[in-house]
Amino acid sequence: MTITNKVSLKSVNAGNTPISDVPNAPAIGAVADAGDGTTATVAYTASTTGGAATTFTATSSPGGLTGTGSSPISVTGLAAGTAYTFTVTASNSTGSATSGSSSSLTLASVGKYESISTTTVGAGGASSISFTSIPNTYTHLQIRGIGRTADGSTGGNLATYIRFNSDSGNNYSFHQLWGNGTSASSSSGTTQNLIYTIYAGPRQNDLASTFSGQIIDILDYANTNKYKTVRTLGGHDMNNTTAQRVAITSGLWQSTSAITRIDVYLESTMAQYTQFALYGIKAS
Amino acid sequence: MAITYEPIASTTLSSATNLITFSSIPQTYTDLRIVWVFKSVSSGNYPFLRFNNVIESTFSYTTLYGTGSAAGSQKSSNNNGAYLVSYAAASTTDWQMETIDIFSYTSSNYKTILNRYSGSSNFVSAGVNLWRNTSAITSINIQFDSEGNMPVGTTATLFGIKAA
Numbered sequence: 001m002t003i004t005n006k007v008s009l010k011s012v013n014a015g016n017t018p019i020s021d022v023p024n025a026p027a028i029g030a031v032a033d034a035g036d037g038t039t040a041t042v043a044y045t046a047s048t049t050g051g052a053a054t055t056f057t058a059t060s061s062p063g064g065l066t067g068t069g070s071s072p073i074s075v076t077g078l079a080a081g082t083a084y085t086f087t088v089t090a091s092n093s094t095g096s097a098t099s100g101s102s103s104s105l106t107l108a109s110v111g112k113y114e115s116i117s118t119t120t121v122g123a124g125g126a127s128s129i130s131f132t133s134i135p136n137t138y139t140h141l142q143i144r145g146i147g148r149t150a151d152g153s154t155g156g157n158l159a160t161y162i163r164f165n166s167d168s169g170n171n172y173s174f175h176q177l178w179g180n181g182t183s184a185s186s187s188s189g190t191t192q193n194l195i196y197t198i199y200a201g202p203r204q205n206d207l208a209s210t211f212s213g214q215i216i217d218i219l220d221y222a223n224t225n226k227y228k229t230v231r232t233l234g235g236h237d238m239n240n241t242t243a244q245r246v247a248i249t250s251g252l253w254q255s256t257s258a259i260t261r262i263d264v265y266l267e268s269t270m271a272q273y274t275q276f277a278l279y280g281i282k283a284s
Numbered sequence: 285m286a287i288t289y290e291p292i293a294s295t296t297l298s299s300a301t302n303l304i305t306f307s308s309i310p311q312t313y314t315d316l317r318i319v320w321v322f323k324s325v326s327s328g329n330y331p332f333l334r335f336n337n338v339i340e341s342t343f344s345y346t347t348l349y350g351t352g353s354a355a356g357s358q359k360s361s362n363n364n365g366a367y368l369v370s371y372a373a374a375s376t377t378d379w380q381m382e383t384i385d386i387f388s389y390t391s392s393n394y395k396t397i398l399n400r401y402s403g404s405s406n407f408v409s410a411g412v413n414l415w416r417n418t419s420a421i422t423s424i425n426i427q428f429d430s431e432g433n434m435p436v437g438t439t440a441t442l443f444g445i446k447a448a
Contacts, residue, residue, distance in 0.1 A: 144447075181346040213397070237345055239416060246347060248410055
């Protein structure tokens with residue numbers, strides 16, 4: 001405990017009006033991670049003796065970052081991964097007294113891009129992959145995946161499509177720009193019951209061990225004032241052995257509902273090792 | 285939730301060089317992403333990648349591009365690297381950016397690579413490469429096909445993306 005400007009006896013000013021004693025030091029309490037990667041909370045207990053404090057200030061070490069208020073005090077601007085201790089200083093117009101140091105606290109890093117769920121198709125294949133109970137705590141969603149169909153023919157170019165919240169009504173539209181290595185073309189669809197995202201690529205008997213790559217961004221998915229916009233990049237190359245394609249797509253779901261479920265389909269059964277992962281992206 | 289998009293390594297060139305290498309890549313992620321901001325010191329250079337220092341004709345690509353007046357698509361097979369731009373060589377005057385996604389880089393399947401190119405010169409493109417190799421990717425070389433140099437200020441950052 002450090003005491004500064006401590007006055008042991010009650011002071012009296014020139015007019016004989018008593019003024020406050022210097023506060024006694026508060027007792028340091030628990031420190032905790034506030035969960036945002038930059039803030040700690042510091043608890044203390046004010047002394048019941050000494051002068052009444054008018055301000056309590058928590059101070060970090062290292063860094064000397066401070067916060068004021070009643071217990072628990074928030075100290076912001078800290079760096080995740082750094083070990084901090086804290087003291088709390090009680091002060092009034094007469095002086096101040098500082099607690100001992102807290103226990104050490106290291107803030108956990110908070111991601112801005114987080115994995116929500118992943119599904120990998122097993123040996124039996126799958127008709128679709130569903131992401132359900134999607135939290136509404138992110139700004140955007142991203143689906144990343146590799147795809148291959150178990151369709152028994154050759155020729156590639158089976159599409160991937162998605163639906164939201166199990167809505168199979170004609171509430172979707174899309175525009176796509178794609179190239180097959182020889183020419184570029186564009187296609188579109190309105191009043192659709194799904195959004196074609198990209199072509200999923202290889203079929204079972206196409207070039208072995210080959211999967212498409214897909215990135216699907218779903219923007220502002222929890223906003224209840226906007227229709228939902230989707231953009232994609234995807235493609236598959238098969239060393240010119242059969243159909244191959246690269247494409248970009250924009251899609252629209254004409255609904256103001258927050259997206260809580262996404263179903264991903266291929267136009268044929270998903271082959272083993274097809275994998276789609278859902279990520280959440282935070283704006284701040 | 286765990287952080288799933290992490291920088292693994294980053295390079296900013298303080299002298300011109302013809303090669304940027306990311307080596308000893310951790311095998312703990314699902315996908316890799318490279319963000320590369322570059323231009324070429326000399327003309328006629330096409331940017332591409334190689335993996336694990338393997339030089340063999342096991343790459344192929346399909347690209348889509350737009351010039352501002354027309355769109356087109358190109359393909360090529362049995363290449364000795366993952367070509368990131370097919371329509372025109374890297375600009376010597378304008379900084380350009382490639383965003384490169386390498387999917388399932390530790391899997392025992394062939395590797396699919398998506399890339400987006402944004403250049404202020406005269407075109408935009410997207411592409412897919414296939415590397416017909418079942419080895420896990422442990423190192424990546426970023427370079428130009430004719431060994432042309434990248435200038436001071438070129439940056440390349442490797443990120444790891446981890447699925448739950």
